[in-house]
Amino acid sequence: MEPHLKLIPEFIDIVKSLQDTIITNVVLIGQTPAPTFREEKRTAVFLERLTDYQVDECTTDGYGNPIGIIRGSSARKPPIFVVAHLDTHHNSENELNYEVGSNFIKGPGLTDNSLGVAVLASLPIIFRKLDLKFKSDIVLAGVIQSIGNGNLKGIRHLLKTWSTPIRGVVCVEGVEIGRLNYYSAGMIRIEIECRIGTADGWERAFRPNAILVLNEVINQVLELKLPQRPRSRVIFGKITGGFKHGIIAYDAKLGLEIQSDSDQMVKSIYRDISDIVEGTGHEYGVEMNLKTISNVNAVKLNYNHPLVKTAGKIIHALDIKPVSDHSESELSIFLSKQIPAVTLGITSGENYHLDTAAVEIEPIFKGIAQVVATIMAIDTGVCDEQQLA
Numbered sequence: 473m474e475p476h477l478k479l480i481p482e483f484i485d486i487v488k489s490l491q492d493t494i495i496t497n498v499v500l501i502g503q504t505p506a507p508t509f510r511e512e513k514r515t516a517v518f519l520e521r522l523t524d525y526q527v528d529e530c531t532t533d534g535y536g537n538p539i540g541i542i543r544g545s546s547a548r549k550p551p552i553f554v555v556a557h558l559d560t561h562h563n564s565e566n567e568l569n570y571e572v573g574s575n576f577i578k579g580p581g582l583t584d585n586s587l588g589v590a591v592l593a594s595l596p597i598i599f600r601k602l603d604l605k606f607k608s609d610i611v612l613a614g615v616i617q618s619i620g621n622g623n624l625k626g627i628r629h630l631l632k633t634w635s636t637p638i639r640g641v642v643c644v645e646g647v648e649i650g651r652l653n654y655y656s657a658g659m660i661r662i663e664i665e666c667r668i669g670t671a672d673g674w675e676r677a678f679r680p681n682a683i684l685v686l687n688e689v690i691n692q693v694l695e696l697k698l699p700q701r702p703r704s705r706v707i708f709g710k711i712t713g714g715f716k717h718g719i720i721a722y723d724a725k726l727g728l729e730i731q732s733d734s735d736q737m738v739k740s741i742y743r744d745i746s747d748i749v750e751g752t753g754h755e756y757g758v759e760m761n762l763k764t765i766s767n768v769n770a771v772k773l774n775y776n777h778p779l780v781k782t783a784g785k786i787i788h789a790l791d792i793k794p795v796s797d798h799s800e801s802e803l804s805i806f807l808s809k810q811i812p813a814v815t816l817g818i819t820s821g822e823n824y825h826l827d828t829a830a831v832e833i834e835p836i837f838k839g840i841a842q843v844v845a846t847i848m849a850i851d852t853g854v855c856d857e858q859q860l861a
Contacts (some may be wrong), residue, residue: 474782474785474849475848475852476786476845476846476848476849476852477785477786477789477845479845479848480786480789480790480841480842480845483602483840483841483844483845484837484838484841486601486602487598487601487602487837487840487841487844488837489601490594490597490598490601491833491837493594493597494590494591494594494836494840495572495577495833497521497590497593497594498570498577498582498586498587498590499570499572499577499579500517500521500590501514501517501518501521501586501589501590501593502568502570502577502579502581502582502586502587502590503567503568503569503570503579504517504567504568505560505562505564505565505566505567505568506558506559506560506581506586507559507560507562507563507564507565508559508560508616508617508618508619508620508621508622509559509617509621509622510565511536511558511559511616511617512536513565514558514589514614515532515536515538515558515614515616518538518558518589518592518593518614519532519538519540521593521594522538522540522593522596522612525593525596525597525600526596527540527541527542527596527612528541528542528543529541529543533629533630533633534629534633535616535625535626535629535630535633536616536626537613537614537615537616537626537627537629537630538558538613538614539611539612539613539614539630540596540611540612541609541610541611541612542596542599542606542609542610542612543609544605544606544607544608544609544610544851545605545606545607546607546608549607549608549609549639549851550608550636550637550638550639551608551609551610551611551636551638551639552606552608552609552610552611552638552639552640552641552642552847552850552851553611553613553638553640553641553642553806553813554592554595554610554611554612554613554641554642554644554843554847555592555613555614555615555627555641555642555643555644555802556585556588556589556591556592556613556614556615556643556644556645557585557588557589557614557615557616557618557619557626557627557801557802558585558589558614558615558616558618558626559585559616559617559618559619559622560580560581560584560585560586560619561581561584561619561620561825562580562581562827564580568580568581570582574833575832575833575834576830576831576832576833577830577831577833578828578829578830579827579829579830580826580827580828580829581829582646582821582829582830582831583646583647583821583823583824583825583829583830583831584619584645584646584647584824584825584829585644585645585646586646587646587647587818587819587831587836588644588645588646588818589614591644591818591836591839591840591843592612592614592644593612593614594840595610595612595843595844596612598840598844599844602844604844604848606847606848606851607851608639608850608851610847613627613630615627615630615802618801618802620661620765620766621765621766622766623765623766623767624766624768624801624802624804624805627802627805627806628805631805631806631809631811638806638809638811639850639851639855639856640779640811640812640813640850640854640855641803641806641811641812641813641814642813642814642815642816642843642846642847642850643799643801643802643803643806643813643814643815643816644815644816644818644843645801645815645816645817645818646817646818646819646821646831647817647818647819647820647821647824647831648795648817648819648820648821649790649792649817649818649819649820649835649838649839649842650787650790650792650793650794650795650817651794651795651796651797651815651816651817652780652783652784652787652794652795652796652814652815652816653796653797653798653799653801653803653814653815654772654773654775654777654779654780654783654796654803654813654814654815655770655771655772655773655796655798655799655807656768656769656770656771656772656798656799656800656801656803656804656807657703657731657732657733657770657798657800658731658732658733658734658735658737658738658768658769658770659729659730659731659738659766659767659768659800660729660730660738660739660742660764660766660767661727661728661729661730661764661765661766661767662727662728662729662730662742662745662762662763662764662765663725663726663727663762663763663765664686664689664725664726664727664728664749664760664761664762664763665723665724665725665726665760665761665763666682666685666686666713666723666724666725666726666753666758666759666760667682667722667723667758667759667760667761668680668681668682668685668720668721668722668723668758668759669758669759679720680720680756680757680758681720681721682713682714682720682721682722682723682724682758683711683713683714683721683724685724685752685756685758685760686711686713686724686725686726688752688756689726689748689749689752690708690726692748692752693706693708693728693744693745693748696741696744696745698741699737702732702733702734702737703732703733704730704731704732704733704734704737704738704741705730705731705732706728706729706730706731706741706745707728707729707731708726708727708728709727709728709729710725710726710727711724711725711726711727712724712725713725727765728745730742730745731798731800732770733770734770735769735770738767738770745762746762749762768800768804768805768808769804769808771804771807771808772807773807773812773813773814777812778854778855778857779812779813779814779846779849779850779854779855780814782846782849782854783814783816783842783846783849786842786845786846786849787816787842789845790838790841790842792838799815801815802815803815812850812855814846816839816842816843816846817839818831818835818836818839818840818843819831819832819833819835819836819838819839820832820835
C-alpha cells in the first residue's frame with residue numbers, strides 16, 4: 473500500500489484535533505463578503521491568515537490573486553498548486569452571518585466556495601501539525617473572478633504569468649466529499665435579453681410581452697436535435713423580468729448554458745441559438761441581445777492517469793465511493809494547459825447557492841485528509857511520468 477494511503481486514518485485524527493482552528497477560519501472567511509469582481513476584503517483576510525501561519529512567501533500577483541508559498545526542499549522540482557476560488561454567488565458586500573452547531577455550519581456562500589477557501593488557508597498549520605515536508609514548493613492560490621461573469625479570469629491570468637512548469641494541481645471545493653473531477657465539458661454560458669419599446673398610443677394594446685418572447689426562444693431551442701454522441705445539452709438556468717403581476721413585461725433576461733463533449737458541437741449549437749435569437753427579434757419587432765458570459769474548452773485527463781487512479785484510491789480509503797462528473801472550473805484551465813489536475817470536495821452539504829447553505833462538520837476532517845494525501849502523492853511523483861491525453 474502506498475505510504476500516503478496508510479497514513480490517512482492518522483491524518484484524520486490529527487486534523488480533527490485542529491477543529492476549532494478550522495471552524496474559526498470557515499466563519500472568519502465565510503462571513504467576509506466576496507462577490508465576483510469585489511473580492512478585496514476576502515483577499516485581505518486570506519492573506520492575513522497565511523501570514524499568521526508563517527508561510528514562506530505571501531503576496532498577490534499582478535491581477536490581485538492572493539498567493540501563499542510553502543518552500544520545498546528541492547529547487548529542481550516544479551511547484552504543486554492547491555487552488556480554491558474566492559468569489560461566491562452571494563452579491564452582498566455587507567458582513568454575512570454564519571451559524572455553527574454541533575455538527576453543522578450554515579451560511580450564504582458556504583458550499584461555493586467559502587469552505588474550500590478556509591481549508592486552503594488552514595493547510596499551512598495542518599501541514600505543521602502533521603509534521604509534513606515536501607520536495608516541491610506548495611503554492612496556495614486563492615483565485616478571484618472565477619464564477620459567472622468572472623469567466624475564470626483570475627486563474628487564466630495567474631497561469632498566463634506564472635513562469636515555471638507546474639507539477640500537479642488539487643482544486644478544492646467545499647462539496648461534495650467523494651467528488652473526483654478530472655475532465656471538463658466544452659461550455660458556453662449565454663445571457664439573452666429582450667427589450668420591448670415603451671412608446672405610448674394605440675401600439676400599447678399590441679405590444680409583445682418580453683417574457684413570452686423569451687418563451688418562444690426557449691421553445692425553438694428545445695426543438696433543436698442534439699446528438700447523443702458527442703453528449704450535448706442545453707440547460708436553462710434562470711429567467712427574470714417584468715415589474716408586477718398586471719403589467720406586460722417590457723424587458724426580460726434568459727440565462728442558459730450549452731455543454732458538450734465536443735467543442736465543435738458547442739459552437740454549432742451556439743450558432744443555432746444565435747440564429748434563433750436574431751430571427752425572433754425580427755419576427756416580434758423587439759430588441760434582442762445575446763451575450764456570452766463565460767466559456768471553456770472540453771479537456772480531460774485519461775481515467776488511467778496515475779493522478780486520477782491515486783485520488784480514487786485515496787477516496788476509497790475514506791470508505792467513500794468516488795463520483796466523477798465534468799467540472800467547468802479552474803480545473804478546466806489547468807487541463808487546457810496540459811497540467812495534471814483534479815478537483816476534490818471536502819464534506820457533505822445542502823441548499824447550495826442559497827442563504828441557508830449548510831455543511832456537515834464531521835466529514836470535513838476526512839475531506840482535508842484526502843487533500844493532504846493527494847498532495848503527498850503528487851510530491852512523490854504520480855504526475856511526473858504520464859502526460860495528458
